[in-house]
Amino acid sequence: MAEPMRLQKWLAQAGLCSRREGERWIGSGRVAVNGQVVTQPGSLVAPGDRVMVDGHPIAAKKGNRRVIVALNKPPSVLCTRHDPEGRQTIFDLLKDIPERLIYVGRLDINSEGLVLCTDDGDLVHRLTHPSARIPRRYRVRVHGRISEATLKQLRQGVVLDDGPTGPLDIVVDRDTSANNWLTMTLHEGRNRIIRRIFDTLDMKVSRLIRVAFGPVALGELARGHWRYLSEWEGRQLLADPIPLSTPEPAGQPPPRPVRKPAPVHRNRGSVRQR
Incomplete structure (x- = not known):
């Protein structure tokens, strides 16, 4: 017989x-x-x-199957379920997925790139808890040139209003007189952390793209499109520690992008963990 569980865990599992x-x-x-x-x-x-939420009955989740999808969020699309101003949200892009999804690690309205979504609230808790220290990789375009002294300062970490960052992994990909393209890897997901890091240097971030979250890479997924994670990616998300994206081992079928408008997908291709 199933044991009683804490209410917040029950809601997450639902x-x-x-x-x-x-x-x-x-x-x-x-x-x-x-x-x-x-x-x-x-x-x-x-x-x-x-159990009822806001007066609506909620059914307990049956079985242990979980769905995880990767979305390439365009700029100007919100990471929220409902917007009072009627702006487009990531769930508008995922409307053909029958499961009720929760996003993992939001991106602000002006940022773009990889957002994971799942119907497993416990997995969301695991992936977003600060102790998880999951590596997140970003491509960042910054106005102006960055000196070697500034790079050294950034790599040592900076102090923000909600506490210091750890040492930052930064690689300069392209340096021109007008702007720099950087690749940054962080192990935390505080609100607008990259923009705030460069605010301390009076530098403006003009483009911010998340290209990897743990083992999952954005790859060639087009803007506004989504795909189910592969079985291998799903297993890697449950590893301890969770690694940064690496090529999948030989013999693994590549994940297939879903083009919008997306057809309804129920079971085929979704990640299943038991």
Whole structure:
């Protein structure tokens, strides 16, 4: 018989939200169990209990299959489920996927590139927790030239208003009088961290592209398009520690991009972990 579990974990496993977001929902009185509003995140849910969020009944997730997709987010598209101003969101681009997805590591409206989405809230919690220190790789275009002294300073880390960064892995890809293209690898995902790093130097980031999140690379995936992760990528996301992207071993079928408008995909090609 299944054991009772904490309510925020139950919500995460149902694919509604991350555990952290579930705690906020519970604390704000949005969740009811068996007709009673619950405000304590540590409350337990037993098999057969009826859970409602905002008055809507929620079904428990059946089985252990998880879906993970990679999306190439265009600039001007929001990482949010609903926008009161009616602007396009990443979930508009993923509307043909039947599962309710949660994004892993948001990008701000002006940034672009790789965003992972999954229906597994526990996986979201694991991948976004600061202790995970998952490597994230970015291509960054910065106005102006960067001196060797500035590069040395950046590589040692800088102090931001919410604390210091660790040492930064930075490679100069192209240097002109007008701007620099850099490749940066970070092991944290604080809000707008790269833009804030260059703000400390009075330098403007004019383009920011996430090209890898842990073992998953953006590759040739076109803007606004998505694909299911391969089985190999899914296994690598569950590794400890989680590695930065490397070529898949020989014999692994390459993941196939899904062109928009995307057809409905239910099981074929999705990552399944048991």
